[in-house]
Amino acid sequence: MKQSLVIVKVGGKIVEESDTLEQLLDDFNAIPGNKLLVHGGGRSATALAEKLGIESHMVDGRRITDAAMLDVVTMVYGGLVNKKIVASLQARGVNAIGLTGTDCNVMMSDIRPVKDIDYGFVGDVKAVNSGFLSSLINQGIIPVLAPLTHDGKGQLLNTNADTIASEAAKALASMFKVTLIYCFEKPGVLLHEDDDNSVIPYISYYDFPRLVQDGTISGGMIPKVQNAFNALQAGVSSVLITKAESLDKLTGTTIAL
């Protein structure tokens, strides 16, 4: 029987401010068994860019990444946010290792082709070194993945953290029984946008088109749920959409085929 593996993706303010980060890592630490953490850091990247006089341009929540912005996200995601998380996990006796996609070729990508929009140095994942990740996990080590990949030709590429999490989950699904948890600002997918008590506990593949059509799932939530279904179809056991503050209870919206 496969061992279980819980992959948690957390972005937003919670990973970037020390008070909330400490609580988050306590909750993460309390999840039993094998674990892997994927983090964002967009707010800190935007803040650093602003201080350096570099303008941030976002299209549909995705960051346009020119050479100066790539340096910013490499510093913030690969350095500041990643290493603070790892040091805080080590302080809990958790043997964590911070990795970007270029480290041991953990995640390779192709630069996104220019169609309507030139995203710049943004990568679409094409290969995951699941052998190396699983060998770390089997040694009791917790990988902490920053949302950066590389093209194998020397170019670092900015990559969406949700995608990093789902690609890691899919690649590791042949070796582990993978639960993928997306933490975001809301306690789950909401029936009524402004009512945090209206969490939809369960969305099946059958329900999904109807919920998109009637507007319940809209905007940035559509690709999140679609990503979840893609992961399930690739062998991931279950996907949970929740908020970071609920990580201790593991409540939220379960996505199922």
Add this chain to the structure above:
Amino acid sequence: MKQSLVIVKVGGKIVEESDTLEQLLDDFNAIPGNKLLVHGGGRSATALAEKLGIESHMVDGRRITDAAMLDVVTMVYGGLVNKKIVASLQARGVNAIGLTGTDCNVMMSDIRPVKDIDYGFVGDVKAVNSGFLSSLINQGIIPVLAPLTHDGKGQLLNTNADTIASEAAKALASMFKVTLIYCFEKPGVLLHEDDDNSVIPYISYYDFPRLVQDGTISGGMIPKVQNAFNALQAGVSSVLITKAESLDKLTGTTIAL
């Protein structure tokens, strides 16, 4: 018989500008057998700090590291410089992994006690996870170490890259026949400060006090040579002081007991 391991420490401009970095990594790559790279990044840290309006204070070449400067060096050493090197090595088909001291607890340190000078968040190394480093090396992976450590209680600490290199060399000396190479701006220890052709090919422990007394070895070179002797006394096989541009020829000053 122990396998060989070459540990190269490179700092300065050469690792921070892409043209010179590419040549350096070609030369590094040409060294046969097991390898480990330790890098600096001080110029980029100073430049970023300046852009952010953070003043750099140095005492005897050591950086005073307050909380804001710690964030800067974490971004520059752990993110920007480290990940660019790793991506460039991967482009050469070299399976490199970028690590700070907190990753898998590779290097733990104590914050430096305040005596005459308060260095701030600066760490003195107290333990090296040589087991993890050697397991990577034995898998053919090249560790690339950034000059950052942690105290095991959640605090990242800025740590001199020369020290990172010598501590790694000493800790790995029981497992490998270690050659430690320090690259700096000069082609070796010079008999006449301004004459690059006056490299002293060989300095023994017997010569050292005399060369300090007569002023041949002075300033920042004294702790470099002293560090080399400490490493040799702790079991490191040989130490070479050279400049990065001579890494392909491995000429310079050999330090010996």
